[in-house]
Amino acid sequence: MTQRYVVFMLNRRVCFNESDSAMLPKEGSTLSLFNPDSKTLKELPKFIASHPSLKEIYISSKNLDELWMRFCMNYFEVVSAGGLVVNKNNKVLWINRNKHWDLPKGKVEPGESLEDAAVREVTEETGIRKLTITGDLATTYHTYEVDGIAHLKTTFWYSMTHNGGNTAGTPQEIEGISEVRWMNANVPKNIWESTYGSIRIVINAYSKTTEAI
Secondary structure: OEEEEEEEEOOEEEEEEEOOOOOOOOOOOEEEEEOOOHHHHHOHHHHHHOOOOOOEEEEEEOOHHHHHHHHHOOOEEEEEEEEEEEOOOOEEEEEEEOOEEEOOEEEOOOOOOHHHHHHHHHHHHHOOOOEEEEEEEEEEEEEEEEOOEEEEEEEEEEEEEEOOOOOOOOOOHHHOEEEEEEEEOOOOHHHHHHOOHHHHHHHHHHHHHHHHO
């Protein structure tokens, strides 16, 4: 079995796996589905919203690509790019967006490369310049609803360096950003608990790259 996709719905993990059979639930707060039909996939957000104790859903199929395509057909897809920025003091750049700690990211504009979009969005949301992409980091997925339309956002994350120290940033208030802050690479507990599951995937991916050095 190979896990290929993790989608966050209402900040709960929905894991899509390729497998010949359903996964056994790890505990009472998890649910396992095998090759669900299109109706079940479409109604997942409502199901999750009505079961607040549910923490994770594992969805398996012998044909993961076909399952993923059926899932995506229920959503308006949005492509986004962002960056995890480290400065010369080995500090990581964070933003506070709508009272949650987050990493800078945003939608890719028509005709724009993912890399250019990532750098542009970091600069626009934080005011930090002198950025260099150093590698691919992670790809995350999360769903949300706007005016009754379900969206699936795919965000391509890049590791970046800032050619400077703890440079003062300028939060992009129109995007709900109230603070730009450089923090230690070891994320404080209160920050970790305040951020989103998808951002934790990015932080964990960055931690693995530093361990490999």
